[in-house]
Amino acid sequence: MGRVTCMQMGMCAQAVPTGAKPEGSMELLSTPHSIEVNNITCDSFRISWTMENSDLERVTHYFIDLNKKENKNSNKFKHRDVPTKLVAKAVPLPMTVRGHWFLSPRTEYSVAVQTAVKQSDGEYLVSGWSETVEFCTGDYAKEHLAQLQEKAEQIAGRMLRFSVFYRNHHKEYFQHARTHCGNMLQPYLKDNSGSHGSPTSGMLHGVFFSCNTEFNTGQPPQDSPYGRWRFQIPAQRLFNPSTNLYFADFYCMYTAYHYAILVLAPKGSLGDRFCRDRLPLLDIACNKFLTCSVEDGELVFRHAQDLILEVIYTEPVDLSLGTLGEISGHQLMSLSTADAKKDPSCKTCNISVGR
Numbered sequence: 375m376g377r378v379t380c381m382q383m384g385m386c387a388q389a390v391p392t393g394a395k396p397e398g399s400m401e402l403l404s405t406p407h408s409i410e411v412n413n414i415t416c417d418s419f420r421i422s423w424t425m426e427n428s429d430l431e432r433v434t435h436y437f438i439d440l441n442k443k444e445n446k447n448s449n450k451f452k453h454r455d456v457p458t459k460l461v462a463k464a465v466p467l468p469m470t471v472r473g474h475w476f477l478s479p480r481t482e483y484s485v486a487v488q489t490a491v492k493q494s495d496g497e498y499l500v501s502g503w504s505e506t507v508e509f510c511t512g513d514y515a516k517e518h519l520a521q522l523q524e525k526a527e528q529i530a531g532r533m534l535r536f537s538v539f540y541r542n543h544h545k546e547y548f549q550h551a552r553t554h555c556g557n558m559l560q561p562y563l564k565d566n567s568g569s570h571g572s573p574t575s576g577m578l579h580g581v582f583f584s585c586n587t588e589f590n591t592g593q594p595p596q597d598s599p600y601g602r603w604r605f606q607i608p609a610q611r612l613f614n615p616s617t618n619l620y621f622a623d624f625y626c627m628y629t630a631y632h633y634a635i636l637v638l639a640p641k642g643s644l645g646d647r648f649c650r651d652r653l654p655l656l657d658i659a660c661n662k663f664l665t666c667s668v669e670d671g672e673l674v675f676r677h678a679q680d681l682i683l684e685v686i687y688t689e690p691v692d693l694s695l696g697t698l699g700e701i702s703g704h705q706l707m708s709l710s711t712a713d714a715k716k717d718p719s720c721k722t723c724n725i726s727v728g729r
Contacts, residue, residue: 401428402501403425403432403433403490403491404425404428405502406424406425407423407424407425407505408423408424409421409423409486409487409505410423410507411485411507411509414510414511414512415511416477416478416511416514416515416518416571417472417478417727418472419471419511420469420470421467421471421485421487423467423487423504429489432491433490434490434491434492435464435491435492436461436463436464436469436487436489436490437459437460437488437489438459438485438486438487438488439460439486439487440460440471440483440484441484442478442481442483443482464489477511478511478570478571479511479514479569479570480570480575482510483509483510484506484508485507486503486504487503488501488502488503488504513572514569514727516654518727519573519622519623519654520654521727522569522621522623522624522723522725523621525624525725526621526624526632526681526723527663529680530634530663531678531679531680532678532679533665533676533677533678533679534587534592534677534679535587535675535676536585536586536609536675536676536677537608537609537675538585538594538607539583539584539585539613540583540585540594540604540605540606540607541581541604542599542602542603542701543601543603544600544601544602544603545700558690558691559693561579561687561690562581563576563577563579564577564578564580567625567715568623568625568714568716569625570716572622573652574622574635574637574653574686577648578637578645579688580686580687581686581689581690581691582684582685582686583685583686583687584684584685585609585675585677585683585685586682587677589679597701602700603698603699603701604699604700604701605693605696605697605698606696606697606699607695607696608696609666609673610673611695612687612691613638613664613666614673617640618639618640618641618649618655618658619636619637619638619656619657619658619661620636620637620639620655620656621634621636621653621654621663622635622653623635624723625716626717626722626723627715627716628717632723633681633682634681635683635686636656636663636683636684636686637649637653637686638685638687638688639688639689640689643689645689646688648688649688663677663681663683664676664685
């Protein structure tokens with residue numbers, strides 16, 4: 375199997391290099407066909423095709439026409455995507471195409487190929503273009519999330535004690551839970567906020583909680599971007615030795631604030647099984663983000679000071695286990711992360727794979 379890396383592959387603005395000619399004195403090349411794309415990751419794919427046996431020894435280069443399909447929900451802050459034309463030296467098929475600057479996670483692409491023979495005068499004899507095949511790139515794998523985790527750890531700061539998880543929302547939300555959901559906060563599907571490659575987005579169900587406290591009071595802040603009503607629940611109700619803790623994401627929204635998404639899943643639950651194969655598992659007593667440890671016979675909880683933690687609890691939460699009340703602060707809508715798009719240019723929270 376051939377492999378084309380970022381160093382071996384170039385990009386050009388035209389469909390074929392300057393000087394390419396479909397016809398010439400040499401025998402024409404057959405048009406590639408039966409394109410197959412597989413082994414797809416967030417920033418790579420493997421491609422193969424069929425060409426005539428007579429061409430196998432002649433072909434010196436492959437031209438790959440890669441185009442991103444239009445998406446009405448694409449990040450408006452990014453520059454406009456342009457078609458990518460890749461030029462690779464001929465290698466045995468199938469070959470792997472890898473490059474984080476032109477492949478993004480969870481993105482639909484179309485691809486077509488053309489073969490070429492570089493002639494002695496530097497010009498190319500080229501085949502016709504193959505049929506076009508569509509495919510979609512994948513999510514971040516565990517190793518990519520581990521890189522994000524390492525970056526988040528570098529700025530997490532010291533650990534502060536806390537005692538409650540809290541969820542801010544409008545009064546009507548809690549009234550609906552009491553009236554129509556048996557007094558339970560029901561898990562819902564995570565939106566597309568954060569890294570585009572996060573395997574939790576649009577896939578994991580849970581209830582979002584916060585745990586950050588104010589440095590000077592040790593209490594939750596009185597301001598909220600999500601509503602003036604707050605449900606507070608003792609930390610041990612959601613986080614204890616029977617709970618697994620997973621790292622899910624690290625991102626920012628064109629501001630100095632950085633967010634880390636963590637998942638709390640009771641061991642053996644449906645959410646736990648989902649996370650086990652997709653997210654890095656953290657030691658609940660020893661990590662840089664959120665800890666639960668036994669001190670003097672009691673559970674003690676701490677959170678990272680310099681990150682805004684978004685904690686997803688994967689099971690329904692009974693409102694009778696906590697307290698509900700109105701907060702006195704402001705509703706800071708500018709800090710809302712609902713469907714927030716990650717800043718792809720931030721060096722603090724991006725890694726060298728698709729954004």
